[in-house]
Amino acid sequence: MIPAAFEYKVADSAEAAISMLGEYGEDAKLLAGGHSLIPMMKFRLATPTVLIDVGRISDLSYIRANDGHLAIGAMTKHCELETSADVAAHAPLLGHVAALVGDPSVRHRGTLGGTLAHSDPASDLPAAVLALGGTIVAQGSGGTREIAAADFFTGYFESLLGADEIITEVRIPTATGGWNYQKFNRRAQDWAIVGVGVAEGGKGISLVNMGSTPIRATAAEAAVANGASAADAAALAAEGTSPPQDNNADAQYRTHLAKVLTERALNAAGVA
Amino acid sequence: MTVNGQAQAHDVEPRTLLVHHIRENVGLTGTNIGCDTSSCGACTVHVDGQSVKSCTMLAVQAQGAAITTIEGLADSARADGLSVGAEDWHPMQEAFQQCHALQCGYCTPGMVMAATSFLKENASPTEHEVREGLEGNLCRCTGYHNIVKAVLSAAGES
Numbered sequence: 231m232i233p234a235a236f237e238y239k240v241a242d243s244a245e246a247a248i249s250m251l252g253e254y255g256e257d258a259k260l261l262a263g264g265h266s267l268i269p270m271m272k273f274r275l276a277t278p279t280v281l282i283d284v285g286r287i288s289d290l291s292y293i294r295a296n297d298g299h300l301a302i303g304a305m306t307k308h309c310e311l312e313t314s315a316d317v318a319a320h321a322p323l324l325g326h327v328a329a330l331v332g333d334p335s336v337r338h339r340g341t342l343g344g345t346l347a348h349s350d351p352a353s354d355l356p357a358a359v360l361a362l363g364g365t366i367v368a369q370g371s372g373g374t375r376e377i378a379a380a381d382f383f384t385g386y387f388e389s390l391l392g393a394d395e396i397i398t399e400v401r402i403p404t405a406t407g408g409w410n411y412q413k414f415n416r417r418a419q420d421w422a423i424v425g426v427g428v429a430e431g432g433k434g435i436s437l438v439n440m441g442s443t444p445i446r447a448t449a450a451e452a453a454v455a456n457g458a459s460a461a462d463a464a465a466l467a468a469e470g471t472s473p474p475q476d477n478n479a480d481a482q483y484r485t486h487l488a489k490v491l492t493e494r495a496l497n498a499a500g501v502a
Numbered sequence: 503m504t505v506n507g508q509a510q511a512h513d514v515e516p517r518t519l520l521v522h523h524i525r526e527n528v529g530l531t532g533t534n535i536g537c538d539t540s541s542c543g544a545c546t547v548h549v550d551g552q553s554v555k556s557c558t559m560l561a562v563q564a565q566g567a568a569i570t571t572i573e574g575l576a577d578s579a580r581a582d583g584l585s586v587g588a589e590d591w592h593p594m595q596e597a598f599q600q601c602h603a604l605q606c607g608y609c610t611p612g613m614v615m616a617a618t619s620f621l622k623e624n625a626s627p628t629e630h631e632v633r634e635g636l637e638g639n640l641c642r643c644t645g646y647h648n649i650v651k652a653v654l655s656a657a658g659e660s
Contacts, residue, residue, distance in 0.1 A: 339554055
């Protein structure tokens with residue numbers, strides 16, 4: 231399968247990418263690692279007329295342990311999150327989840343900024359960033375803004391990212407409290423049928439593939455905060471969700487999975 | 503880019519996938535196309551030393567990169583100071599032969615490329631880690647046991 235024809239441009243800085251986005255308008259797409267976009271282009275589900283390659287912007291590839299948070303450049307690859315001592319020390323959930331995405335060859339190319347911009351509710355890393363209370367830094371022609379992960383995802387493959395904006399950095403508050411990630415799937419390298427991320431002993435609980443965006447299980451989070459048991463909190467995990475139905479699972483089964491996996495994740499994160 | 507150490511310069515359409523470029527423009531057909539959807543790993547090559555599914559990368563993205571395919575693996579072994587033996591094989595290729603780690607052979611180039619990249623990142627893996635490390639490569643003959651055996655054997659030697 232071969233994508234529809236497009237024009238290929240290389241951006242050597244975030245500023246160059248933003249100016250190209252302004253020039254080429256809505257038909258342009260940013261290309262990072264390409265492991266979500268290229269398959270969609272091969273299926274002709276996406277047919278951008280201009281691809282702006284931001285994957286070579288080395289200035290956007292870094293992991294810095296700052297006071298109170300990790301600053302991660304948007305072009306940081308999953309394999310780098312997976313093996314980073316800083317990530318392991320300051321946000322171990324993120325490194326663990328990075329190692330569960332796809333397979334090693336995919337993780338050599340996929341980027342954190344790319345997966346967030348793609349905003350697939352079935353992806354692992356957006357849910358991890360959400361559970362960790364991360365912030366997404368977006369730069370556009372109007373300047374730079376910080377968007378809380380909790381506000382960032384707006385719909386199926388949709389986010390608050392503007393037409394001329396690029397994600398430059400992801401900030402993760404230091405989170406060394408109890409954490410766990412449960413990914414339920416039937417085949418190696420598949421997306422989660424349902425996934426649950428728990429950060430900071432249940433302060434953050436996020437759900438994968440339980441709606442049109444990665445979502446926080448706010449009712450379960452509130453129950454944990456009020457001292458509920460893992461089982462009682464997990465019973466509320468699917469509250470307010472509208473899970474999708476597909477070949478792998480119907481909505482009822484996903485609801486069941488969300489509760490079971492939340493209880494497992496909370497237990498593993500130290501909530502009795 | 504370089505392919506197996508040799509400089510290659512071609513004009514390509516931006517939509518040309520790396521795997522098609524390697525097979526059709528560079529003329530090296532050891533890299534197979536299997537599923538064409540980044541699931542099976544038959545098209546695995548090394549880009550700057552790391553395994554990549556070449557059906558999911560544009561040739562233009564590899565501009566300036568060092569590509570290694572199965573045909574260049576023995577040379578890369580020599581560069582890494584590994585023994586290539588009389589057959590001029592990378593130790594992983596030798597291990598695949600010794601352990602009979604192939605049946606039809608279609609997945610083999612991709613398996614070998616993924617396995618060599620994996621061992622660079624984890625030189626002494628457990629059996630479980632080998633299975634996880636190769637999760638992106640499918641053998642439709644289901645010959646996984648001997649493939650895992652071969653990777654463990656190659657790890658012991660290197």
